[in-house]
Amino acid sequence: MQRTAPLQKPQNVHYRRMSLHKGISKYWMLYAMLILPLAQYIIFRYCPLWGVQVAFKDYNLFKGIAGSKWAGFKYFEEAFATQQFWDALKNTVWLNLLDLIFGFPMPILLAIMLYEMRSVKLKKLYQTLMYLPHFLSWIIIGGIVTKMFATRGIVNNVIRSLGGSTVDFLTNSSNWVVMYVVTGIWQSAGWGTIIYLAAISGVNTELYDAAEVDGCGRLKRIWHVTLPGIMPTIITMLILQLGRMVGIGFERPYVMMNNNVRDVSEVISTFVYTRGILNQRYPLSTAVDLFGSVINMIFLIAANRITRRLGGEGGLW
Amino acid sequence: MVTNVKTAKASQSAKGRRYLGSEIVFNVILTVFVILCVVPVIHVVALSMSERNAVLAGQVTLWPKGWDFNAYRSVFFDASMQRSMIFSIILTVVYTVMAMVCSILVAYPLSRSYLPGKKFLMVLILIPMYFTGGTIPNYLWIKDLHLIDSPWSLVLPILTSTYNIIIMRNFFSSISGSLEESAKLDGCNDFQVLFRIILPLSTASLATVGLFYAVSRWNSYADVRYYINNQNYFTLQMKLYQVVFNATDTSVAMVEGGANAVLPDTIRSAAIVFSTVPILIVYPFLQKYFVQGVMIGAVKE
Numbered sequence: 001m002q003r004t005a006p007l008q009k010p011q012n013v014h015y016r017r018m019s020l021h022k023g024i025s026k027y028w029m030l031y032a033m034l035i036l037p038l039a040q041y042i043i044f045r046y047c048p049l050w051g052v053q054v055a056f057k058d059y060n061l062f063k064g065i066a067g068s069k070w071a072g073f074k075y076f077e078e079a080f081a082t083q084q085f086w087d088a089l090k091n092t093v094w095l096n097l098l099d100l101i102f103g104f105p106m107p108i109l110l111a112i113m114l115y116e117m118r119s120v121k122l123k124k125l126y127q128t129l130m131y132l133p134h135f136l137s138w139i140i141i142g143g144i145v146t147k148m149f150a151t152r153g154i155v156n157n158v159i160r161s162l163g164g165s166t167v168d169f170l171t172n173s174s175n176w177v178v179m180y181v182v183t184g185i186w187q188s189a190g191w192g193t194i195i196y197l198a199a200i201s202g203v204n205t206e207l208y209d210a211a212e213v214d215g216c217g218r219l220k221r222i223w224h225v226t227l228p229g230i231m232p233t234i235i236t237m238l239i240l241q242l243g244r245m246v247g248i249g250f251e252r253p254y255v256m257m258n259n260n261v262r263d264v265s266e267v268i269s270t271f272v273y274t275r276g277i278l279n280q281r282y283p284l285s286t287a288v289d290l291f292g293s294v295i296n297m298i299f300l301i302a303a304n305r306i307t308r309r310l311g312g313e314g315g316l317w
Numbered sequence: 318m319v320t321n322v323k324t325a326k327a328s329q330s331a332k333g334r335r336y337l338g339s340e341i342v343f344n345v346i347l348t349v350f351v352i353l354c355v356v357p358v359i360h361v362v363a364l365s366m367s368e369r370n371a372v373l374a375g376q377v378t379l380w381p382k383g384w385d386f387n388a389y390r391s392v393f394f395d396a397s398m399q400r401s402m403i404f405s406i407i408l409t410v411v412y413t414v415m416a417m418v419c420s421i422l423v424a425y426p427l428s429r430s431y432l433p434g435k436k437f438l439m440v441l442i443l444i445p446m447y448f449t450g451g452t453i454p455n456y457l458w459i460k461d462l463h464l465i466d467s468p469w470s471l472v473l474p475i476l477t478s479t480y481n482i483i484i485m486r487n488f489f490s491s492i493s494g495s496l497e498e499s500a501k502l503d504g505c506n507d508f509q510v511l512f513r514i515i516l517p518l519s520t521a522s523l524a525t526v527g528l529f530y531a532v533s534r535w536n537s538y539a540d541v542r543y544y545i546n547n548q549n550y551f552t553l554q555m556k557l558y559q560v561v562f563n564a565t566d567t568s569v570a571m572v573e574g575g576a577n578a579v580l581p582d583t584i585r586s587a588a589i590v591f592s593t594v595p596i597l598i599v600y601p602f603l604q605k606y607f608v609q610g611v612m613i614g615a616v617k618e
Contacts, residue, residue: 027433029507030426034438037423037477044458044474045445051454065457110350113343128604129351132358135596137536139554143561143589144357147364147582154360157375190354218339243447250452250539255562269452276453277543289451297447 055287088271107192130190142255171260203229243300365586388587401556428489488522
């Protein structure tokens with residue numbers, strides 16, 4: 001974008017050459033607008049980065065971050081030596097992997113089916129209802145799920161009335177994992193269709209007509225025209241999701257977990273919360289958090305590089 | 318012209334017959350998914366309005382049985398619930414207004430392609446999308462700023478969302494530059510251009526981003542959990558968590574004692590519905606805007 005801009009708008013060349021000093025005096029109002037938001041960025045997004053060094057220090061509440069003594073990789077070693085850390089790491093990756101396998105394709109399939117719907121009114125209605133779960137908080141969703149799938153909840157009532165026996169959806173570890181993934185799909189698959197619908201409507205319609213002329217059926221047309229057309233978007237979304245493989249937001253596992261399933265539901269973010277904020281083990285939990293972020297970064301860069309190496313569009317940079 | 322329309326219609330119905338099989342399959346799958354999306358919400362609403370015995374017997378499915386609004390009375394007249402509701406509303410309004418001002422002030426200059434240093438500023442706001450301090454460094458920093466247990470800890474750290482800023486910026490850049498030029502010839506300065514020309518033309522994108530900010534503040538729970546211990550600053554989500562998940566928290570359930578006490582389960586359902594209602598009220602009005610907003614934001618740089 002940046003490289004091609006001057007070709008499209010020749011006047012940009014003029015501005016690009018102008019000195020910064022002249023730029024500031026001419027556009028000082030635009031720069032003045034930026035003062036407040038940039039201050040926010042610096043104070044609340046850049047300054048906390050300074051605190052990452054806590055992972056390498058014997059943090060002392062009274063001496064502060066700068067005054068505390070360096071500890072090297074002591075807290076990383078401590079984390080690596082505990083089973084709970086490896087459990088949290090394993091659970092994070094495993095739950096994310098399941099989300100990727102089952103959750104990632106859902107919005108793509110739904111978007112393709114929505115696009116193929118003929119009735120515009122029904123399509124609008126379906127979209128409205130599908131987006132709804134995205135606007136509910138995880139507390140509400142967690143409340144609804146624990147209510148419906150409890151031993152005395154509606155789902156088990158129905159199962160029992162049909163002659164089945166009670167299923168412990170939320171207190172059995174493997175059932176819990178299924179519930180976690182299904183709830184995630186429920187919450188986000190409908191909302192996720194928006195971006196793919198936008199991509200599908202950007203596909204060249206001549207290609208559809210050509211496919212029609214060539215006698216392609218609907219499924220063939222989806223396979224040969226729609227899917228390749230939205231592939232760059234799919235790849236971009238895939239890379240972004242891969243860049244989050246070692247991170248799970250705090251709220252979703254936190255509201256769904258209970259003591260019976262802690263072996264599968266403890267993830268890095270909940271580990272950091274209990275060790276860090278509740279037990280005030282700041283260096284240890286910062287080290288764990290940092291370790292996760294570094295692996296995420298490696299995933300992100302690797303996925304992006306592989307995409308570029310394969311010559312695919314849709315890479316992030 | 319008329320014949321064109323006719324042939325188009327004819328070919329469409331021909332196509333319709335041809336694709337009937339896949340059409341039915343697609344519609345059935347979509348319908349099932351949509352039903353699954355709304356059924357849980359309807360069930361909780363039904364549960365919250367049902368009579369005690371019907372709930373105990375597990376007879377309530379999708380329609381309230383025996384209509385009983387006592388749970389709502391308990392929730393609505395509970396002092397801590399009221400306080401959380403009022404605090405959440407004030408917090409959401411203050412946050413949304415401040416976040417919108419902040420986002421507009423950064424999105425507009427960045428949407429001007431001629432602004433020197435634009436690329437550097439863009440990188441500056443994109444970096445925090447990938448590099449964040451993490452929970453503990455953020456927490457320690459908030460602590461150093463003496464914002465723990467202050468409502469500002471729920472506002473200031475999240476005043477800007479890079480994602481929302483990019484949505485807004487893309488919208489601002491899509492507005493024709495000639496409007497700006499003619500306004501400037503008439504003697505408008507940058508602030509006047511922004512407030513008199515750009516913003517009135519951007520209601521769709523402003524409504525979208527405003528909705529995103531408001532909903533995210535209304536629904537967020539983690540930062541309240543991290544930064545707030547003072548009950549006076551518990552948001553509705555935090556209160557809801559206590560009511561729904563803590564078996565020991567009976568502050569609401571104890572409002573009415575005795576044999577006719579409202580069931581904790583009904584209270585919980587009522588609390589869930591109670592805290593969802595504000596979103597359900599604004600949702601239909603803003604729905605047409607946010608799809609547009611997301612699509613604009615989805616345009617890749």
